[in-house]
Amino acid sequence: MALAIKVNEETFTPRQQAVLTAALDLLVENGDGLTMTAVARRASCSKETLYKWFGDRDGLLTATVQWQAAKVRMPFVDRSHLSVKALRSSLEQFARDLLTTIIGEVSITLNRTAITHAAQEKDDLGNIVLENGPMAIRRRLKPILEAARDARLLRFPNSEEAYRTFFGLVVRDVQIRLLLGDKGLTQSNVEANIESDVKAAADQFLTLYGVKANS
Amino acid sequence: MALAIKVNEETFTPRQQAVLTAALDLLVENGDGLTMTAVARRASCSKETLYKWFGDRDGLLTATVQWQAAKVRMPFVDRSHLSVKALRSSLEQFARDLLTTIIGEVSITLNRTAITHAAQEKDDLGNIVLENGPMAIRRRLKPILEAARDARLLRFPNSEEAYRTFFGLVVRDVQIRLLLGDKGLTQSNVEANIESDVKAAADQFLTLYGVKANS
DNA sequence: AACGAACCGTACCGTACGGTACGCCCATAT
């Protein structure tokens, strides 16, 4: 838990955030478009300032990803009253948040950038994205799963396995196809089916781990 | 189906394949290490030859990915006698092949390269990897699923959905974590659990879509 | 008013790399 890199709102001044926004925009528009000159021009600042604030290109990239990844805050899910209905609703909420996040252009860009980065030895960005993406969800979902198990609504030997199954049921091949730029899978295309996919994933998860279904 | 890019063994001469091997090695060793000079030195050939054979850097990259991706040939799965046992065995075989492929260094490198490539406008590599990865599996698995449905072993409204669920149950978060360079998930780490994961995925899939379980 | 800090814009430097040109070797054909 101490591993999570904390980025407060106050970490960056508004001016700096404007710079980071420019950097992110360039990243989204054109993955390799993040040249220092381009960011400086887009943000109407001098390159010297960029180097003063962020050290070097990698620092700017890291700051951008950190700042943006930390913004992915999923809405709070109630875990007080644990009826089957409430559990299903929570699962659907998680699935919906996960899917809508994943198919967003920003998320795709961040993941692509981090993966490109990880292809070289420097794996900072990969960890940042992981920490704010899958791991953040895991941290939030696991206690709910465990509470549901304690309430005899779910049955599983290992909450880690249960979480990963949920992830798989929700994400399936959507993320990798989007990352690879599958033209047969536009965001709007996925977006239209989110609700039915969400329901299907929750149903399947409950079929696999709900108390009724499992022996 | 005509979309699949065909790459015969004879497409490249042995000497050319040696060059492609060198290129792939450099790619695996260091994602951005694929400079024309480096490939030429590694393969003991001249840059001029590279340009003569492959046109430009992108052509070399594409040839490398095509050539390597086309090598991913999964073993044939018998689909003649369709007992429950044979079906489960087939599913496990698919899951095993999928997992072992995905966690391989070559696959990770290819996917990372294609994703990096897709981050710019050029999406050739993404399609090639997709076509030889997920889509190849889909083409092989779908008829088996449909045969099993016709034999009343499985029940699903949509074979596409069934395939994607299978994919999700098998891959879960493994691929994205490996692509992002998650240090808590080494190949050997995953490899050790392949067999149990494979069994679990097949079990879960049969629980969801097997005739016995569904109403 | 005077000073200084922060910052913009631009010019500049060094390097890395894609791509080209050229000289040489060697193998095969005639």
Added chain:
DNA sequence: ATATGGGCGTACCGTACGGTACGGTTCGTT
């Protein structure tokens, strides 16, 4: 033996980009 062509090695060119330097401007402080 000689010619020819495919290919190796190297040197070279142009450009793009990371990083630095510097003059000019704005703004806050005293």
